[in-house]
Amino acid sequence: MYKKIKFLIAALSVILLASTLSACSSSKPAAYNPNEKLGKQINYTITGIDAGAGIMASTQKALDEYGLRQNKWQLQTSSTAAMTSTLDKAIKYKQPIVVTGWQPHWMFTKFPIKFLKDPKNVYGKAEQIHTIARKGLKNDAPGAYQIMKQFHWTPEQMSQVMLQTNAGVDPKKAASEWIKKNPKLVAEWTKGAAKGNGKAIKLTYVAWDSEIASTNVLAQVLDSMGYKTTIQAMEMQPMWISIATNKADATLSAWLPNTAGIYYKQYKDKVDDVAVNLNGAKVGLAVPKYMKNINSVEDLLNK
Numbered sequence: 001m002y003k004k005i006k007f008l009i010a011a012l013s014v015i016l017l018a019s020t021l022s023a024c025s026s027s028k029p030a031a032y033n034p035n036e037k038l039g040k041q042i043n044y045t046i047t048g049i050d051a052g053a054g055i056m057a058s059t060q061k062a063l064d065e066y067g068l069r070q071n072k073w074q075l076q077t078s079s080t081a082a083m084t085s086t087l088d089k090a091i092k093y094k095q096p097i098v099v100t101g102w103q104p105h106w107m108f109t110k111f112p113i114k115f116l117k118d119p120k121n122v123y124g125k126a127e128q129i130h131t132i133a134r135k136g137l138k139n140d141a142p143g144a145y146q147i148m149k150q151f152h153w154t155p156e157q158m159s160q161v162m163l164q165t166n167a168g169v170d171p172k173k174a175a176s177e178w179i180k181k182n183p184k185l186v187a188e189w190t191k192g193a194a195k196g197n198g199k200a201i202k203l204t205y206v207a208w209d210s211e212i213a214s215t216n217v218l219a220q221v222l223d224s225m226g227y228k229t230t231i232q233a234m235e236m237q238p239m240w241i242s243i244a245t246n247k248a249d250a251t252l253s254a255w256l257p258n259t260a261g262i263y264y265k266q267y268k269d270k271v272d273d274v275a276v277n278l279n280g281a282k283v284g285l286a287v288p289k290y291m292k293n294i295n296s297v298e299d300l301l302n303k
């Protein structure tokens with residue numbers, strides 16, 4: 001009788017363990033359900049980046065313009081790295097998510113995501129990224145200024161550097177490899193520019209993947225022309241101040257007219273708007289493409 005009871009207890013333990021393991025193995029995060037309200041599925045939360053970014057200010061405005069704030073929606077502050085990591089995990093399990101997005105950025109190449117339409121034009125139309133220099137750089141370092149004026153590339157070209165960096169390649173190495181593969185374009189940037197003869201040039205930038213790419217590429221091009229270039233990452237407002245007060249020579253990080261518009265208005269008389277270094281930049285809200293019924297910011301409220 002004792003042996004029979006012992007056997008039954010052991011058998012029951014095996015069944016309970018199997019049930020537990022089965023439950024654990026099937027406990028994947030819930031996938032997006034197009035038949036349920038999106039807000040409830042993601043706790044009415046848009047995943048954002050650092051608080052000082054222009055896209056965060058635009059998204060706060062969008063919460064009001066589209067009536068989202070009145071309906072529990074909120075913007076979560078994090079960082080670019082945290083946002084893309086959260087996006088990666090959500091896509092792995094086909095979960096619902098809404099993020100602040102901008103292009104050029106490697107996430108639009110790596111992940112199947114799409115911008116949401118913005119019928120109220122809160123985020124504005126496509127932007128340009130400008131090169132901004134301190135007053136007097138043109139006279140102090142005419143060769144460097146000319147290279148900056150001629151520096152221009154496409155979102156696709158920039159993304160090649162960003163993808164390498166995201167894959168773990170050091171930004172300097174990624175920039176160096178890209179330069180080696182694109183000698184004709186580099187020759188266009190440096191055409192007719194005077195040598196630097198060791199003159200120091202300081203570039204400041206916002207530590208976004210796009211600006212890390214452009215700044216490292218330009219720094220190495222300047223170095224190849226005889227300049228001694230240093231780069232420094234800053235928050236957006238200090239970056240503008242560094243150029244306006246001659247603490248730095250230039251930046252490639254001015255997204256205009258919207259993202260950095262507030263700072264451009266504040267400092268435009270104290271800086272030199274050198275040139276557009278990239279066309280077709282865009283900011284807005286983005287979702288995975290498998291969220292097929294969410295195509296507009298208005299859909300966050302209605303679906």
